[in-house]
Amino acid sequence: MHVKAKTVALGGLLLALTVVFMALGSIIETSTMFLLAAASFFVGIVIREFGLRVGAAFYLAAVLLGFITAPNKFYVLTFAAMGIYIWGIEAVWRWLEKHPAIQKRHTIFWISKYVIFNIVYIPIVFIFRDMLFSRALSDTVMIGVIAGGQIGLFIYDKAYDYVQMHMWGRMRGRFL
Numbered sequence: 001m002h003v004k005a006k007t008v009a010l011g012g013l014l015l016a017l018t019v020v021f022m023a024l025g026s027i028i029e030t031s032t033m034f035l036l037a038a039a040s041f042f043v044g045i046v047i048r049e050f051g052l053r054v055g056a057a058f059y060l061a062a063v064l065l066g067f068i069t070a071p072n073k074f075y076v077l078t079f080a081a082m083g084i085y086i087w088g089i090e091a092v093w094r095w096l097e098k099h100p101a102i103q104k105r106h107t108i109f110w111i112s113k114y115v116i117f118n119i120v121y122i123p124i125v126f127i128f129r130d131m132l133f134s135r136a137l138s139d140t141v142m143i144g145v146i147a148g149g150q151i152g153l154f155i156y157d158k159a160y161d162y163v164q165m166h167m168w169g170r171m172r173g174r175f176l
Contacts, residue, residue, distance in 0.1 A: 007050050007054065010046075010049070011046060011054065011058055014042045014046055014058070015042075015058060015061055015062055015065065017039075017042060018039045018042045018043075018062045018066075018079075019039075019062065019065045019066060019069055019070070021035045021036070021038050021039035021042075022036065022039050022062075022066045022069075022070045022075060022076060022079050023069055023070050023071065025039070025070075025072070025075045025079075026070055026071040026072035026075055027071070032075060033078075036075060036078050036079045036082060037082060037156060037159065037160075038163075039062070039079055039082075040079055040082035040083045040085075040086055041086070041159075041160055041163045041164075042058075042062075043055060043058060043059050043062070043083045043086045043087060044086045044090055044160060044164060045164070045168055046058040047086070047087065048090065048164065048168075049172075052087070052090065052091055052094065055087060055090065056087065059083045059084070059087055062079070062083065063076060063079070063080050063083070066079060066080075074131075081120050081121070081124060082156075084120055085116055085117055085120055086160065088112075088116040089109075089112065089113050089116060089157075092109060092112040092113075093109065096108065096109060113153070113157060114150070114153065117149075117150075121149050121153075122146060125142070125145055125146060125149070
């Protein structure tokens, strides 16, 4: 398998930015979620430019380097969850592109987004309940936390679409 120099160069640059954003998320506490989200958007850029396999390798490299370099390992786990969501929705999008006969593709895509997110999010909320919350929460509050996550997903997904369409769309020609 031949790896193109442009793929390696851009992948390395984006990987460096990803790790820097993860580390900065540990340092600048007020912008942690913003920086982690921005870092995870690079996973999507690599997938859209070079494919799912290169995107998976990029994602794994980012997680491993994050564990080595980032001061707060919990933020690396947060990045990992965001990155797996991005990889999952890009995989669904590519699958839907290969099957044009499927009806209501937009609806299937949105349902897939929420399914992938909840497969990642709900177990994290319950498994790390003691780490995330300082005291025991009632079931009503847990339902609120899960509903808040759905709203957060909507905002995160809109930001991801904006970055891919507008920001990366403008910068793409300068890098490739």
